[in-house]
Amino acid sequence: MRKADVPLALTVGDPSGVGPEIAVAAWQAGDGAGVPPFYLLADPALIEARARRIGAEVAIAETLPEHAVQHFGRALPVVPLYARHLDSPGQPKAANAAGTVEAIDRAVADCLAGRAAAVVTCPIAKKPLYDAGFRFPGHTEYLAHLASRHTGSEATAVMLLAGPELRTIPVTIHIALAEVAKSLTTELIVATARITVADLRTRFGIQRPRLAIAGLNPHAGEGGAMGMEDLAIVRPAVQMLVAEGIDAIGPLPADTMFHPRARAGYDAALCxxxxxxxxxxxxLAFDEAVNVTLGLPFIRTSPDHGTAFDIAGKGVARPDSLIAALKLARQLADNDRQAAAA
Structure with a gap:
């Protein structure tokens, strides 16, 4: 199989959320929406039950990753999990955690082995995973752990939100706001920026990425009047990046960074x-923005929304963000392949 024909690996996410139904809806949208071939790592019985519940007619083909493309045009390719899933829309259960994690593990393994071109993940909920013993803050941190285990060296994962008009990166991610100033360092900002620039070049095809770096405090600290972090932590990071030849500006007041004229001046905003x-x-793009994980030896994208337990099983969840995640994953994989061949 040529690398360009390798399918995407889609994980089901928390089965009590909308993951199963947006996966079905994305497959149903098919070529008309430009959806690239993918296979779904899930319990086939769960997918069949959820499809019946929401009144979706879908043929399911239980398959292996290497046969997914040949099935995709006529049936939703499902690679069965070893763990079973309960179909309990809107009612997350710790009993489903094993299958949720298994899907992620196997998608990453498939990608690293060349059986998948990229990993695309449906949303997970942290509480049922924590109740089952999961000890990572979220998807991003767990993917970094899997990458580190594979490569033997510590991987630093960076979260990027990519929409048609804006790309943003949070330097600190899943921590309480009260912990942000304690966790923020010049070294962390620089490391995040370097990873961002590297992936914008190879995977997004931007030859000279331009970064806008937000201040932490209102008005970027206003010269120290509203906190010293911007002078002591953020500004030195920007100076280091510029000295390395990276096109970076900041620290900038966050409240004036995101209007159209400001957005025209950069390719990504570090927040x-x-x-x-x-x-x-x-x-700017709730239904179109995509969560991309940078800094990993594989490509990972995800919808920018959560599990949406409140509407799970009602047949009203829109697949737009998942479709955008699938399309962007395919584009990034193609760009990465072309960059490696250059």
Whole structure:
């Protein structure tokens, strides 16, 4: 199989959320929406039950990754999990955690072995995973752990939210706001920026990425009047990046970074904490933004929304963000392949 024909590996996410039904809807959208071939790592019985529940007519082909493409045009290719899943929409259960994690593990293994071109993940919920003994803050951190285990060296994963008009990166991710200033360091900002620039070049095809770096405090600290972190931590990071030849500016007041004229001046915005990055990205493109994990030896994308337990099983969940994640994963994989061949 040529690398260009290798399918994407899609994980089912938390089966009590909308993952199963948006996966079905994405397959149903098919060529008309430009959906590239993928296979779903899931319990086939769960997918059949959820499809019946929402009134979706879908043929399912239980298969291996290497045969997924040949099935894709006529049936949803499902690579069965060893763990079973309960179909309990809107009611997350710790009993489903084993299958949720297994799907992630196997998707990464398939990608590293060349059986999949990229990993695309449906949303997970942390509470049922924690209740089952999962000890990672979230998807991003767990993927970094898997990458580190594979390569033998510590991987630093960087979260990027990519939409049609804006790309944002939170330097600190799944931590409480009260912990952000304690966790933020010049070294962390520089490392995040370096990974971002490297992947923007190889996977997004941007030859000279331009970074806008947000300040932590209101008005980027206003010369120290609203906190010293921007002077002591953020500004030295920007200076180091510029000295390395990276096109970076900042620290910038976050409240003026995201209007159209400002966005035209950069390719990605580095933000100091989770909501500073995700609020503008989701506001501009809630149904189209994609969560991309940078800094890994494989490509990973995901919808930018959560499990949506409140609407799970009702047949109203839209697959737009998942379709965007699948299409972007295919594009990034093709760009990465071309960069490696150059």
């Amino acid at each position: 100091m904490y989770h909501d500073q990055a995700l609020i503008p990205a989701k506001t």
